[in-house]
Amino acid sequence: MLDLTDEQRAFVSAVADFCRREVGTGPRGAHDPELYRKVAALGWLSVAIAEEHGGAGGGMLDSCLFLEATAHGQLPIGGFNTSIIVAGAYERFGSPEQRRTVLGGIGAGDVWSIAMSEPEAGSDIAALACWAEPRDGGFVVNGQKTWCSNAHIAEGILLVARTSGAPGEHAGMTMLQVPADHPGLRISGIDTMGGREVNDLYFTDCFLPADAVVGTVDHGWKQLMAGLNVERLILAAIMLGTAQRAFDDVLGYIKQRRQFGRPIGSFQVLRHRIADLATEIECTRLLVYRTAELVDRDPGTVLPRETSMVKLKATETARRVALDAMQMMGGYGYATEYGMERLVRSTVVSTVYGGTSEIQREIIGKTYGL
Structure with a gap:
């Protein structure tokens, strides 16, 4: 695990507890306005907004911690994903009045696109x-x-x-x-x-x-380019949490599901698949938070190689985990009752929006002079 501060660990624990209380283990759609206002009242929507604009003054690492935890907890606050991207643009380029109204509104629960x-x-x-x-x-x-x-x-x-x-x-x-x-x-x-x-x-x-x-x-x-670090890390952190959710759900399933007189997770073919997925998720987590730390160290520097890598790795890993999880669950992975099919849908499209995997590979290649 990353070397987080006690405050950051407490923050992640509080978000996870909130998700368990408010959502449990089942999804509640993409965006719930009532829940969103509850999250706003806790001050979490402004975790990365500067203090002078009414925020908590946290950095990109704090945003990623929040996004991973809420994605894993399936908290229906999809409106936050675009709002935080917009908030970054206003912090960097907005007028004082625009910052006051827009950033204050986002912290209070307004959604922006x-x-x-x-x-x-x-x-x-x-x-x-x-x-x-x-x-x-x-x-x-x-x-x-x-x-x-x-x-x-x-x-x-x-x-x-x-x-x-x-x-x-x-x-x-x-x-x-x-x-x-x-x-x-x-x-x-x-x-x-x-x-x-x-x-x-x-x-x-x-x-x-x-x-x-x-x-x-x-x-x-130029203003769009200045926001690439934030946009790609946001998507990566969300997909990291989603991948962990799919992994945890399928792990619980294969421990309980029995065929041929024993839990299906005891068969080597599934044990090894779980081992591979767990390793890929942990590699992704380290990449996400290492990149977030680089951004926090120098927020004004655009990191095209690192942020393209993290967006590529996180979305491709999440898609693989969800599709493998569906396969391991058989027909139940396709049933809406278990929720895995929703995770499949959200991870498959993640390799398309925010810059396709093909575009990320092109960018990474060009940073090596190719």
């Missing part, structure tokens, strides 16, 4: 074409965003739109703050295997005032 991907701009964000035209002292937005997690439950959306240049150029992007109920914005849920957790956003002559800009006009790409 971020809109980057488009139908023709997924892995290649430079290809985005949603246009925010300067007009009448503000911006008029037209275009479509897609795969926007939590937009349907959000108070606001951090939009990345093009304000100059042409699709394919990194220059000319701008971050803009958009209230979720703003005129000219329509949010439409996308049906997926996990339900309606992601959305299409349609902007039609959506006027935003000049103070909607977050950071600097036309510098959105």
